[in-house]
Amino acid sequence: MKKGLFITFEGGEACGKSTQIKLFKEYIQTRQDKDNFVFIREPGGTILSEKIRDLLLNFRQDAPTAKAELLLFLASRAHLYEKVLKPALEQGKIVVADRFYDSTVAYQGFARQIMPAQEILELNKMILNSLTPDLTFYLEIKPEIAFKRKGDDILDRMESEPLEFHQKVYEGYRFMAEKEKNRFAVIDATKSIEEIQSQIRQKACNLIEKYYKQK
Numbered sequence: 001m002k003k004g005l006f007i008t009f010e011g012g013e014a015c016g017k018s019t020q021i022k023l024f025k026e027y028i029q030t031r032q033d034k035d036n037f038v039f040i041r042e043p044g045g046t047i048l049s050e051k052i053r054d055l056l057l058n059f060r061q062d063a064p065t066a067k068a069e070l071l072l073f074l075a076s077r078a079h080l081y082e083k084v085l086k087p088a089l090e091q092g093k094i095v096v097a098d099r100f101y102d103s104t105v106a107y108q109g110f111a112r113q114i115m116p117a118q119e120i121l122e123l124n125k126m127i128l129n130s131l132t133p134d135l136t137f138y139l140e141i142k143p144e145i146a147f148k149r150k151g152d153d154i155l156d157r158m159e160s161e162p163l164e165f166h167q168k169v170y171e172g173y174r175f176m177a178e179k180e181k182n183r184f185a186v187i188d189a190t191k192s193i194e195e196i197q198s199q200i201r202q203k204a205c206n207l208i209e210k211y212y213k214q215k
């Protein structure tokens with residue numbers, strides 16, 4: 001079924017995902033094939049999924065239990081997959097996502113320990129018909145360093161978790177980067193914004209060229 005390309009950005013809090021995606025998007029806007037790109041974020045990306053995002057990150061009045069949290073993330077993803085991701089890939093689009101299932105393994109698997117990573121991967125397989133990203137930029141940085149970037153921002157429910165939680169998130173990403181080496185581009189997120197962007201453009205453009213050639 002899949003014809004397009006699927007590129008994801010991953011990493012712990014404040015590693016620079018959104019900063020890099022914004023710059024990448026600006027670059028894409030200068031390309032002739034710009035209409036061939038779709039940008040999404042997780043949780044979110046549809047009206048329903050954005051509502052779920054708000055429940056997951058900001059609804060402290062009756063915050064979801066651990067299992068409910070996992071299932072809400074998956075519900076948001078299942079809906080995004082059916083409504084946006086699958087149709088876009090079927091049309092041959094290049095989809096760029098801010099977070100995807102590696103985040104669920106890292107946060108709900110490793111940090112929250114709701115269920116083993118392997119089972120979380122199985123659940124994702126089920127809702128995504130076994131779709132995996134073609135390329136994942138993992139912006140790696142120790143949480144104690146990343147958190148210094150946050151400044152006085154108001155923290156959401158995940159960001160408010162203690163440092164040990166975020167250290168386990170870091171281990172979760174390491175696990176996925178080892179497990180699915182072929183699609184992972186591990187990037188040193190302590191480097192400058194410009195240097196990281198240049199690495200990302202190079203890798204992404206290589207893959208995009210190859211994709212157009214084999215079309």
Ligand SMILES: Nc1ncnc2c1ncn2[C@@H]1O[C@H](COP(=O)(O)OP(=O)(O)OP(=O)(O)O)[C@@H](O)[C@H]1O
Nearest residue numbers: 012013014015016017018019020149189191192193
């Ligand atoms: N390479 C970098 N060096 C220094 N500061 C950076 C770098 N990249 C991003 N920042 C700064 O770190 C902060 C967090 O960046 P950003 O919002 O892009 O991270 P994120 O990974 O999207 O975070 P979240 O997980 O909360 O969505 C911002 O203030 C940003 O300007």
Ligand SMILES: [Mg+2]
Nearest residue numbers: 017018019098
């Ligand atoms: Mg972000």
